[in-house]
Amino acid sequence: MEDRKMEWKAEYSVGLREIDDQHKELLSLFCRVTDVLDDSKSWTDVHYRIVELRTFATYHFEFEEALMRMFGYPEQDRHGDSHKQFFIKMAEFEKHSILGDVKQDMLQFLFDWLFSHIMKSDKAYAQHILSGATVVQS
Ligand SMILES: [Fe+2]
Numbered sequence: 001m002e003d004r005k006m007e008w009k010a011e012y013s014v015g016l017r018e019i020d021d022q023h024k025e026l027l028s029l030f031c032r033v034t035d036v037l038d039d040s041k042s043w044t045d046v047h048y049r050i051v052e053l054r055t056f057a058t059y060h061f062e063f064e065e066a067l068m069r070m071f072g073y074p075e076q077d078r079h080g081d082s083h084k085q086f087f088i089k090m091a092e093f094e095k096h097s098i099l100g101d102v103k104q105d106m107l108q109f110l111f112d113w114l115f116s117h118i119m120k121s122d123k124a125y126a127q128h129i130l131s132g133a134t135v136v137q138s
């Protein structure tokens with residue numbers, strides 16, 4: 001397992017400052033969710049932190065999807081499906097957190113998201129933009 005801290009590292013950069021800033025915020029919200037799983041068994045706390053994460057993730061994913069549309073990124077549908085899966089998974093964790101301990105599964109999922117989505121899928125569309133793609137839709 002990779003380093004368990006979800007602190008921002010330069011290697012996470014996709015090369016677009018606005019997206020990097022949003023990913024920094026996302027990572028800090030990941031920590032806020034997993035922290036509450038450490039500190040408290042209160043379902044309302046878990047629920048509140050998941051709502052915070054979901055709210056920001058909605059903004060971030062919509063921002064990315066708009067960029068992908070604008071720059072005609074060919075994998076935009078598949079990327080959008082992956083964003084939808086994130087919300088499905090969050091809803092499952094929220095439901096299961098009422099009855100049991102979801103901390104390890106949730107940590108695993110968030111780390112997988114960092115390493116497979118941010119580090120691979122997000123870098124791929126950013127590379128498409130940075131390699132000189134032209135705007136196809138405003
Ligand atoms: Fe992202």
Ligand SMILES: [Fe+2]
Binds near residue numbers: 079121
């Ligand atoms: Fe994404």
